[in-house]
Amino acid sequence: MDEDRQSEIRGAFDAAAADFAALGRYLWESIGAAAVAVAAPGPGERVLAACCGTGASAMPSARLVGHDGLVDAVDTSGPMIDQLRRLAADLPQLRAHRADVTTWAAKGYDVVQSALGIFFFPDMTAGTDHLISRARPGGRAVFTIWRGESMAAAGRHLGRAIAEATNTPPPAPRPPHLVDQVNQAGSYADWLTERGLVDVDVTELDATTLIGSGRRAT
Template sequence: MTMPEAGEIFHAAHAEFAEWSPRLWRPLGEITAAVSRPQPGERVLDACCGSGASALPAARAVGADGSVDALDLAENLLVQGRREAEWRKLANLRFINGDVTTWQPPQPYDLVQCCYGVFFFPDMDAGARHLTSLLRPGGRLAVTTWLEGGMERIVPLARDAVGEVRPDLTESFDRPNSSERVNTAGKVRDWLGSLGLERITVETATYRQPLHPDDAWTLLLGAALRGLLDQLSPAELSEARRHFEGGMHSTAMSELDASSLVAVGHTAR
């Protein structure tokens, strides 16, 4: 998936994404900022910002003397973020339509944070190295990823449901999944180390909640899987949903486990 393709998917998924923001994205964004610790007066880049789940708390933390650049390619999500930033009177927060893998700021950042975004990079290593290149000496990169055994449980159910109606579309699930490279504390620590970062810390955030089938389907429509579901006809989509809900019932899935890892590494001073 290219960055523009990812942007188009989440641009289309903005309504369902917004439905889940209070329950999922905003709480996890607050947790990310609690771990990345933006400081008063710092310059922050929030990469793959969505509607600002982690950018908004970062802007509050850095205060009027600091600044936050929030980048994403999904314009409809940026619109949501701008509205909330205006409502909260966060004049130090800019929502920018841009590709973080090529972004070149006028000066380096103290902190770059990326919530659930690195595994959408066409080349995860190259994309992350670009992010580290935007940091000042001693600056820090914070990355939030899904913890192994959590959110990934819902993906096979969706894959099987789509496969029941359009087997040809399930080939995309056979491609390497970059999120699996960073879904344990050891993996994400080693990965950040391979980027040349040091003084690496990893925090585990346990986050679970009840999950109704209707809400689970909305979650899928507001996430990356939207790109696959949009290729189904209305009749196929309805049939896929029926199979998906049947899969939830047969596996007794009644809880969403969105437990995550928040890793922070520093560049050399």
Template sequence: MSSSRAPRTAEVFDAAARDHGAAASLLWDPLGEEYVERVAPAHGERVLDACCGAGASAIAAGRAVGATGRVDAVDLAAGLVDLGRRRAVAEGLDHVRFHVDDVAGWSAARPYDLLLCGYGVFFLPDMDASARRLSGMLRPGGRFTVATWAEGALEEFGALLFRSLSAERPRLPEEEAERAEPPARRASRRIDTADALARWAAGLGLSDVRVHRIDRTVPLDRDNAWNLVLGSGFRAMVIDLDEEVRDRVRDRFLDALDAENVRALDAASLVVVGTV
């Protein structure tokens, strides 16, 4: 494994830090809190949050484990990590430590009780091998958990954004388009149903595997929809565009949301918990 987020992905999320506030309040923070609620960190536990971003789940876990616990939150996107670090300081969560580092090479003096990886496992190089390595950082009886998108989540939103971009980029032949699909998207589709996610976790050697569902929708309007693009992984679709082209894509996208009467973002998610 070469990186907890591929360098390109780290660049995208680092840039997204500049527009993270609106997306965090609408999407990431509520999802992070619901994720942590389902995996239930116990008071005093040691937690590793892999691909922590700006700390939506790390902050929630820090509140749960209390001052006698410990949360190490690790990500390569320095801008997001800085946001998380500032949030921890503001809340007085001295036991929540944010690190700009590659979780693929992360090590700790003691094993962890709980592993969090919220909406990041599919960005890891070789998802299965990366997940096995992370599970190896847990004590016997420790809990390995992942939050991921459920089947159909984000698809309508993403399809309209892709369509809005198509006028600015040449159409790829169908076979080339399939090969051009981001590896993270292919990986996420492998685990986007409860059955598939449970089988995947069991295949990692975990026991007592349980899958929880989070049903969440985010109301959309012309003021917040573009913020969600810029403050999320969707930013990768527009990061290379110059300002004039990006403005055209934004306007076309917002018009498409209106024309298709798309008033909500489907953010349905799955959470798997397994025991080492």
């Protein structure tokens, strides 16, 4: 993925931060809660919440690890991190960082999780491998992606509707992406297994979302 596309994605999330938190109740929070139920962080554990946005999965994880645990919540978008700091003011065990998580240095986490984030990495495979390497041996990794065409189709319809309403040309189709090849339960499980995870499992959350999980080999 080129640098222009990366800065386009960053700009979109910076601009969306306030609406993103408001949308959470209807969209991100239920997906985040389901992903956290799979990751199941326990009291005192250390969690890396990658691509945390405004905290739909980072905050429930912070509640579960409690005051003796730690959640490092990482996002490249400053406005997302600002919102998260405001929303998580009563969760001192959650530390929000503005950073590129594909170069995050700390490691040894009990849980590494990313809800709807890994397909934004410039190299989805290398970025996900880096996240897995941040887990301790035997630690859990939980990565949520859109299932099938669910979000791509919604984006296309929205783009066409906006173009029609504003009398502007419809947006160019999104270029092909690795996620298009691994967005079904079986292919996603295979791809996660290729990443070196063991005990891989994929939970289908309704028609829209896949929650992939596994443990880093010991």
